[in-house]
Amino acid sequence: MKIHYITGLAALLTVAIHVMMRVIVPFSMSLEYENVVANYQNILYALLLESVLVLISIHGFNGLRVMLLELRQNERWEKFVTLFTLIAMIAVIGYGTRTIIIVSGQSL
Amino acid sequence: MEALKNKKDSNAWTNREGLRGWLNPTRYGWERLSYWLMRVTGLFLLLYFVGHVYETSNLVGGINAWNAMLELTQTTFGHIFLILVIGASTFHSVNGIRLIFAETATGLGKPGRPDYPYEAGSLNNIQRSGIWVALILAAAAMLYGSSVLFGGE
């Protein structure tokens, strides 16, 4: 649960900044391809996105793991749940990181 | 208790509420409602998050792939969904902060000598107001989101 509290608080901060970045520009502009790519190519923003990705993945999948562990109590289920949420978390982080790296590396 | 010695019989009469115990939030007051909402919004946001990571990966496919994705998501249904996401994330965050305080016994009062009508000191309006603030802020955020998404700039 300590991981849950810490990642929750940290994710709140990073997501708040991520949302603010969207809100300070007009909505339709914020979704235009060039503007989005330009944001990704700012190294600080890319790092922010990566931290949002990691923190939310850990917080979310740990929450799912907590809920699933409460449903059944046998060793096989517990191992399955831990493995499943860990793999899902790594997969989502991996897939999101791939997007961030590719888009931030795209030449202007 | 011969019947209880038979494991199969005892399973039939365990009387555990099971998942039904999680699903009805209305019987035990604000804190139980908050527990239910945290679980529902948490799961909802997890699903949204996975979808969001997939949807933004369309950037890799170039402008055409990105615009095709926008056509799917920038619809009335997409906007309503996003407003729900805004509400869920606001409630989950603000109530989460309240829970961090409450689960470390901040704002719950101190043990004392109970007296009739034996009401619990921890279920007080100080920590409960965190739930109300979270709900109000979520509603306000949803209203703001609606004004941006549906009302234009």
Add this chain to the structure above:
Amino acid sequence: MKRKFLLARETSEINHATVKNDSSDILLNIFRGGPNGKPEKSYDSYHVPVSRWTTVLDALLYVKERLDSSVAIRFSCRMASCGSCGMRINGIPRLACYTKISELGTDTITCEPLPNFLLIRDLVTDFQQFFNHHKKIQPYIQNMHLDPTMERLGEFNQTPQEVDEFLQFSYCIKCGLCYSACPTVATDTKFPGPQALAQAYRYFADNRDDSAQKRLDNVDHKHGIWRCHFAGSCSMVCPKGVDPALGIQMLRSHLLSITKKPKKKRAELREINREGS
């Protein structure tokens, strides 16, 4: 003696007849079934006359005495002291002796056995798992600094403030209502439940006990204190104001080292015991 008894009964019947002007009928639905009873789960309905102060237990005993003696119920003190008559009344775990019909605000009362307990028959449930969870948290004072020769043993000195640290948690009557209301207990069989965790805090906070770290370690596992999410239902249903939710969160704050047990108090206690009474 027999004549006196009959007279007494007649008197009470007259009194009942007088009160009857203020009384009304309710429909009492009672869960029937269990491994020691009817194999099929069902509800039997009875019309019971009630008046202003009639409790659910009074109504159940009326049924048992006059309408259907096969209804199985557990009760003892009739005054919310023993914790025997816990049951689910109109969907919420309550003590039958402590719940007035009038406070339920309806003419249809449904009595079911306490959820999350093994059913024996009708409204009677098995408390063995509940007691096992309680035993696991070692609900007794442990103090390794007592004089082993027992020659200079005196009473522990506690100030009223020190007693207040744990007193309300010691009022637990083990009725099981909190265990029934808890959403984690609904699905997690290994979770100790609010009662056991609150008692763990009761002994942790008692300055006569010096096994604080052991008690923290006892609940520090993935099916222990971390499965409490402060749904507050336990404190909502507790009939004695024990507020188990408060005890659990206070124990958790010690586990997270947010609150620390004052070392000074433990040193003083050792000093007192060394000096004798």
